Amino acid sequence: MISPEKLSIQTIKSSYRSVCDALAEHRVKDAFDLIAPLVKETHNSDLIDAHYNLEFNYKSMLKYMMEGISDPERQKIYHQQINEVYYLIDRVYDSLLTKYSSDIFYETKRASDVVGLEEAIKNYNTSATNFELRKLTDPDTLFSPEEQKTVFELFNKIWTLSNPGNKDIENLSSLLESDNVPWYHKALFTSALILALLQQFNNELVILLFKLIEHPQEQVSARAITGLLLVLYKYDARIRNNNEISSRIKLLAEDEKLTVLIKTIIIQLIRTRETEKISQKLTDDIIPEVVKMQPKIKDKLDLENLISDNLGEDKNPDWQDVFQDSPELLNKLEEISKWQMEGADVFLTTFKMLKHFPFFNEIPNWLVPFYLDNPVVIDALKDETDAFKSRELLEGLQDSRFLCNSDKYSLLMSVQHMPSMQKDMMGQMFSAELQQMTDIEKDEKALDSNHSRLTISNQFIQDLYRLFKVHPRKHNFDDIFGWDMTFHKKWFFSVLLPEPETKVQIGEYFFKKSYYKEALEIFTTILEQNKPTLDLTQKVAYCYQQMNDYNKALNWYLRADFFDTQTAWNKKKIALCYLHLNDPEKALEYYKEADRLTPENLHTLASIGHCLYELKEYEEALKYYFKVEYMDPANTKVWRPIAWCSFVLGKFDQAEKYYQKLIVSQEAGIDLMNLGHVLWCKGERKEALNIYQKSITSEDYSLEKFQKAFYEDVDILIKNGVNKDDMPIMLDQIRYSAES
Numbered sequence: 001m002i003s004p005e006k007l008s009i010q011t012i013k014s015s016y017r018s019v020c021d022a023l024a025e026h027r028v029k030d031a032f033d034l035i036a037p038l039v040k041e042t043h044n045s046d047l048i049d050a051h052y053n054l055e056f057n058y059k060s061m062l063k064y065m066m067e068g069i070s071d072p073e074r075q076k077i078y079h080q081q082i083n084e085v086y087y088l089i090d091r092v093y094d095s096l097l098t099k100y101s102s103d104i105f106y107e108t109k110r111a112s113d114v115v116g117l118e119e120a121i122k123n124y125n126t127s128a129t130n131f132e133l134r135k136l137t138d139p140d141t142l143f144s145p146e147e148q149k150t151v152f153e154l155f156n157k158i159w160t161l162s163n164p165g166n167k168d169i170e171n172l173s174s175l176l177e178s179d180n181v182p183w184y185h186k187a188l189f190t191s192a193l194i195l196a197l198l199q200q201f202n203n204e205l206v207i208l209l210f211k212l213i214e215h216p217q218e219q220v221s222a223r224a225i226t227g228l229l230l231v232l233y234k235y236d237a238r239i240r241n242n243n244e245i246s247s248r249i250k251l252l253a254e255d256e257k258l259t260v261l262i263k264t265i266i267i268q269l270i271r272t273r274e275t276e277k278i279s280q281k282l283t284d285d286i287i288p289e290v291v292k293m294q295p296k297i298k299d300k301l302d303l304e305n306l307i308s309d310n311l312g313e314d315k316n317p318d319w320q321d322v323f324q325d326s327p328e329l330l331n332k333l334e335e336i337s338k339w340q341m342e343g344a345d346v347f348l349t350t351f352k353m354l355k356h357f358p359f360f361n362e363i364p365n366w367l368v369p370f371y372l373d374n375p376v377v378i379d380a381l382k383d384e385t386d387a388f389k390s391r392e393l394l395e396g397l398q399d400s401r402f403l404c405n406s407d408k409y410s411l412l413m414s415v416q417h418m419p420s421m422q423k424d425m426m427g428q429m430f431s432a433e434l435q436q437m438t439d440i441e442k443d444e445k446a447l448d449s450n451h452s453r454l455t456i457s458n459q460f461i462q463d464l465y466r467l468f469k470v471h472p473r474k475h476n477f478d479d480i481f482g483w484d485m486t487f488h489k490k491w492f493f494s495v496l497l498p499e500p501e502t503k504v505q506i507g508e509y510f511f512k513k514s515y516y517k518e519a520l521e522i523f524t525t526i527l528e529q530n531k532p533t534l535d536l537t538q539k540v541a542y543c544y545q546q547m548n549d550y551n552k553a554l555n556w557y558l559r560a561d562f563f564d565t566q567t568a569w570n571k572k573k574i575a576l577c578y579l580h581l582n583d584p585e586k587a588l589e590y591y592k593e594a595d596r597l598t599p600e601n602l603h604t605l606a607s608i609g610h611c612l613y614e615l616k617e618y619e620e621a622l623k624y625y626f627k628v629e630y631m632d633p634a635n636t637k638v639w640r641p642i643a644w645c646s647f648v649l650g651k652f653d654q655a656e657k658y659y660q661k662l663i664v665s666q667e668a669g670i671d672l673m674n675l676g677h678v679l680w681c682k683g684e685r686k687e688a689l690n691i692y693q694k695s696i697t698s699e700d701y702s703l704e705k706f707q708k709a710f711y712e713d714v715d716i717l718i719k720n721g722v723n724k725d726d727m728p729i730m731l732d733q734i735r736y737s738a739e740s
Contacts, residue, residue, distance in 0.1 A: 007041050009101055016093045023082055023089075024237035028058060031085055035092065042095045050088055057081065079241035086238050090200055094162050103476040105199060108363070109160035112153070117168045120157040121175055124150045128180055142375045151185060155364040158192035162200065169204045176212065176220065184369045187219040191367040191460070194227030198480060201235050203242065210248045213258070219369055222456035225258075226265055229487075230480055236490040249495050261450040263502055265457050266493075267509055270485045272465060274513060275345045345462050347407055352470045354410035366467040367460075370405040372398055380412045388415055388427055401455040404462035488522050500526055504536075516543040534563040538570065545573065550580040568597040572604060575611075584614035602632055609641060618645040636665045644674065650720055652682045669701020673709060680730075681720040689730065693737045703738050707731065 022031040032055045039051045127147035134141040212224035239245045468479050487493045507522030520543035541556030554577035575590035588611035595604045609624035625642045643658035659675040672695035680688035696706045
């Protein structure tokens with residue numbers, strides 16, 4: 001591939017983004033300046049002329065305005081000119097990268113350009129007609145490889161379509177409305193249309209996507225809604241002054257049932273930010289622990305009963321025994337189940353390694369809906385017997401919402417490579433699981449009329465995620481899942497979902513998932529526009545706290561205190577902020593108020609002890625720490641402040657007792673060092689040296705850490721009778737021992 005002489009591919013892409021940013025900020029002159037070298041590089045006289053004429057017209061408009069000529073249409077013309085500059089940079093960008101880029105999109109585009117859209121649709125329609133005719137005599141007939149090739153060709157043509165004319169739009173619309181096109185191909189071609197728009201904006205294709213929202217087939221309409229939200233998100237800056245698109249957004253906002261669906265799909269898109277986090281947790285934390293527990297699980301769980309008809313009615317009573325050696329694992333597995341029920345993508349880790357089949361060499365196959373008559377499914381299962389020959393199991397898999405389409409294909413293509421025992425076991429487990437899923441989904445469908453489209457949307461999002469994140473050439477794509485998904489910041493969102501309740505719901509989701517920056521943006525906007533509430537005020541404060549901005553957190557917690565002065569939780573948060581702001585005296589005041597409101601709370605008592613410790617009131621601090629120990633004997637953490645306060649007060653025997661307990665419980669370098677301090681102060685110099693030596697060799701400590709901490713304790717050691725002149729000698733002895 002020949003690289004441009006003056007502009008690299010990276011420069012072209014960077015310049016394109018800069019032009020779009022300039023236009024979004026209405027810096028039109030900057031945009032013209034940035035476009036100039038790109039236009040020149042195309043060597044295309046039409047684009048060069050278009051650039052000259054657009055800039056000339058813009059200069060003329062500015063001149064008329066400066067001369068004071070009144071024009072009520074000026075703003076309309078201004079925005080129209082901005083849209084024309086957007087259109088120009090799109091054409092320039094497409095021209096340059098079609099010529100020079102080796103990205104998969106442009107490779108496909110160059111290959112697809114040999115056939116026009118009309119011809120590609122005609123070839124596909126011929127294949128579809130032949131297929132329908134064969135079905136009249138053979139109901140089991142399938143698309144032949146040659147016919148399947150026309151599906152891929154048409155998908156690629158739609159995906160790489162540039163500057164479609166009115167005839168192209170009519171042909172596409174007719175294709176997607178035709179009764180002769182199977183639902184799964186309509187859904188696939190709709191996906192190609194979405195990819196095309198995510199690659200390059202086109203007004204007519206966006207309008208077509210709006211129309212597809214009303215498509216009678218849910219697989220098409222659900223994908224269209226999902227794709228439209230992504231398209232509007234990407235091009236938000238350029239559509240706000242587009243009257244046709246703005247009008248259609250306003251029409252959508254009037255459909256209450258549809259806006260409920262849209263809100264949930266937006267949450268589903270935001271949820272994709274969790275996918276990598278979930279995948280990482282499974283890979284690094286949960287799966288290794290499950291593997292470690294596997295022999296115990298195999299021995300102690302009755303696997304036959306686990307896949308019986310009663311699966312799900314009760315937990316196996318042996319589970320508690322199995323997990324008592326790893327109690328956190330049970331909680332983690334329950335967390336996976338919760339993620340799954342919420343619609344989170346928990347299977348990426350499992351299935352991303354199963355995308356090596358030749359099936360996934362074609363981009364369309366990453367997005368094709370799962371259907372049992374797909375030739376690849378028939379071929380994968382042609383030699384299967386028993387479980388995976390069961391039509392009931394396969395239909396259950398087809399209808400299941402817990403696996404996306406891409407992963408269902410991966411699963412069935414991997415079945416033929418499994419050992420028989422594993423295959424039979426998986427088949428039995430799937431049969432039982434799918435029956436339960438079917439029952440759950442029947443209930444959900446009865447409660448929510450949008451249920452089917454939500455399921456389709458979520459699966460489509462997960463299919464897109466695998467394409468953009470797992471495909472071998474994923475770096476060729478503009479990764480939509482790298483977006484921050486902050487829909488609440490977009491203009492179209494405020495038009496489509498103007499109610500404050502919607503923003504609150506999105507804010508609550510961000511808050512629940514610990515995205516405090518985004519939650520804070522939403523909550524503060526709502527509080528600026530509406531009467532403040534205790535709940536939102538506290539949540540704003542909590543967001544600032546989690547972002548370590550304790551000054552602002554304190555300010556908002558104090559505001560919340562005006563709403564309800566009798567809330568212990570809020571009092572403790574105020575106290576915590578004062579502690580972080582190095583005001584233990586004020587913190588103590590609020591912790592004592594919290595103690596008055598909810599007496600004998602262990603956390604509050606320990607916090608009061610900590611404030612007293614910070615105020616160097618060690619005797620008083622000890623009283624609270626001992627009270628915590630008395631009320632919670634299993635709490636080993638309280639031993640450390642008890643030991644230290646005792647040491648500072650010269651209660652060496654008491655301090656030694658608690659440091660010994662800490663070391664038995666969990667040996668730590670800092671505790672060993674402090675025990676050495678105690679022994680030295682008691683005059684047991686040799687024993688102190690031995691403990692110091694042990695401290696610097698412990699796993700969590702080092703000589704460097706020891707020395708730093710030792711120097712911080714010098715004043716206390718002197719106060720408790722250690723000769724200052726002896727300290728360098730002790731430290732040198734410790735250093736020599738570290739070298740030996």
